[in-house]
Amino acid sequence: MATADNALPPGESSTDREDHxxxxxxxxxxxxxxxxxxxxxxxxxxxxxxxxxxxxxxxxALSTTTVDLSGIEPGQAITTSFRKQPLFVRNLTPKEIAEAEAVPLSELRDPETLAQRTKEGHENWLITLGVCTHLGCVPLGAGEGETRGPFGGYFCPCHGSVYDTAARIRQGPAPKNLFVPEYKFTSDTTVLVGEA
Structure with missing residues (x-):
């Protein structure tokens, strides 16, 4: 006798169920x-x-900039563009290098040596963004005859920030040194900015 669980609907056999x-x-x-x-x-x-x-x-295409250094004499600087911002490229003289290296790090608001801000073997080439770290003005000092301030670097006319020959903040409201972007020398006279 079939139980309620095994009960088949009327007209269906157990072989029919196995087929379904x-x-x-x-x-x-x-x-x-x-x-x-x-x-x-x-x-x-x-x-x-x-x-x-x-x-x-x-x-x-804007992410890198190639700079030809061959026309920049010692003591001169140029302003070019990198990612729609001014880029300062300066060929430091031996005197400017000596002045930067003579500054004790304890006197700096944002302590960095010149060696940390340049590439080994190319210590005379200082490459920074030309944007003051206070409120983003463009400092003077890269153009011929522009005031460089008392430390011989850059002077921001907006609020009086003063940078030294290594573009390190020395006076004024700017909290940081001028920013050094990633760059590499592709030859002795060419730099690719935007790539390490």
Whole structure:
């Protein structure tokens, strides 16, 4: 006699029921296939969205600047542009190097040696952003005849910040030295700014 649990609906035999039972492996295969299909679809949709966040060619072109040093005499400086900001490139004289190295670090608000701010073997080349670290004005001192302040470096006319020959803050409200960007020498007379 059949129990209530094993009772079959009228007109159905036990062999009919066995034919309707699904194969559990087939169900797993369909589940895995659906998840994989959804994952591939999500990747196809996400890839262009992520790729559009990459910088464009014009932005990449601005990310580095090549500077020709051959025309800059000792004691001279030029102003060029790096990432839409002024860039000061100065060829220090032996006297300016000696003055920078003679300053005790204890006297500096933002202590850095000249060696930390230049590349080994190229200590005479000082490359900094021409942006005062107080409120972003452009200091004087890179152009011919501009005032360099009492320490021979740069003078910010906006609020009176004064930098020395190593572009280190010596007086005034600026909290930090002029920023030295990443750069490398590609030859004795060429520098690539924006790449270490």
């Amino acid at each position: 039972v699904e194969n559990p492996r087939r169900r797993d295969y369909l589940s895995i296939g659906a998840v994989a299909f959804a994952g591939v679809g999500a990747g196809v949709i996400a890839l262009p969205l992520i790729n559009q966040m990459n910088p464009s060619a014009d932005v990449l």
